[in-house]
Amino acid sequence: MRSALAGAMGRGSGSPPDSTLPDLRRFRAALTAYFALDGFVFAGWVVRIPAIKEQTHASPSALGLALLGVSAGAVLTMVLTGRLCARFGHQPVTVGAGFLLALSVALPPLTHSALALGLVLLVFGAAYGGISVAMNSAAVDVVAALRRPVMPSFHAAFSLGGMLGAGLGGLVAGHLSPARHLTLLMLVALAVAALGARPLLRCSVPTAERAGAGPREDAPGMTGRAGRLVAVLGLIALCTAYGEGALADWSALHLSDDLGAGAGLAAMGYSVFAGAMTVGRASGTALLERLGPGRTLIAGGALASFGMLLGSLAPSVWLALGGFVLTGLGLANVFPIAIGRAGALAGPQGVAAASTFGYGGILLGPVAIGFLADWFSLTTALLTVAVLAAFASVVAWATRHAVLPEGT
CATH class of the missing domain: 1.20.1250.20 (MFS general substrate transporter like domains)
Structure with missing residues (x-):
């Protein structure tokens, strides 16, 4: 079945x-x-x-x-x-x-x-x-x-x-x-x-159940095994969505203040990141069919982590922009995979729970980066994006048989 x-x-x-x-x-x-x-x-x-x-x-x-x-x-x-x-x-x-x-x-x-x-x-x-x-x-x-x-x-x-x-x-x-x-x-x-x-x-x-996706687990109350798995998916979504929020608000400032970019060039930071996410998502179906959701999610988190290390620590604007492109490509399909799997497990309530986690990450990112930049530096603060993306990849790998049992 x-x-x-x-x-x-x-x-x-x-x-x-x-x-x-x-x-x-x-x-x-x-x-x-x-x-x-x-x-x-x-x-x-x-x-x-x-x-x-x-x-x-x-x-x-x-x-x-x-x-x-x-x-x-x-x-x-x-x-x-x-x-x-x-x-x-x-x-x-x-x-x-x-x-x-x-x-x-x-x-x-x-x-x-x-x-x-x-x-x-x-x-x-x-x-x-x-x-x-x-x-x-x-x-x-x-x-x-x-x-x-x-x-x-x-x-x-x-x-x-x-x-x-x-x-x-x-x-x-x-x-x-x-x-x-x-x-x-x-x-x-x-x-x-x-x-x-x-x-x-x-x-x-x-509905997904009548279309052959199989019965949803504990959909009415989001309890039991399905609830725990949706929480894991929500955590993965949060860790990666954190990067989206952080780059939206802080990428231009990093390029201008830390690397000396002009206003026009600094504005390209989020543009290249968003463009890379669009390209990554447009090719996401082919990628999922080739690699499966598990490998795509694990590799995406790892690529985003590497990209953000480059984006944060690069000594030049162009290398940093290249890092932002890799980050966008890596993060592109993580959120859709997490939301899709949560919906398969627990229907609309699963989507709602995972989405709440994910959008919470988008909201948390800019605020956390601001505090960390005050306490340490913006470069150090942006490294948390790489750390959380790597953590999401590790969580996905560790729970792959339960959360993403196929295509890993």
């Missing part, structure tokens, strides 16, 4: 029945558009944070507290979304969260105080957390139905959407006010959400 991993992440043989292929194609295309929408909207908001800070007259500390609204809303909603998906299905929750995300991105320019900004960001964060869990839960079902490890392709769409959102946002930032920019972003997002809603709601895609 096929294991849960073979259906949800492994290199399963066979193909879905011909009668389901058109629905699966439409569903997959619409879900991919929602992943891209998520990244596009979030990046569009991020590039306008400096302008929103000026508009609200917030001090750095007040802005930091307001921005925690995104984190708080996302983390609190993730657990609830897992339950909503289990009760109502992934598709309607994904569509509802998509429309809420589109509408809420236009709210920050309407605020004129840090308190008001924090409150509307709670709504934005709730939508962001909700759509993340619902989309990934739906993607687990697509992976199982197709019997191919296509989860990285969805996350590649998210990364690509983020790159486009940040790039376009940077281009219009000098020409449009935050209110006009984010209103236009809202209209585009609503159009994409509306176009994708019909195939997501009408196409029939079996």
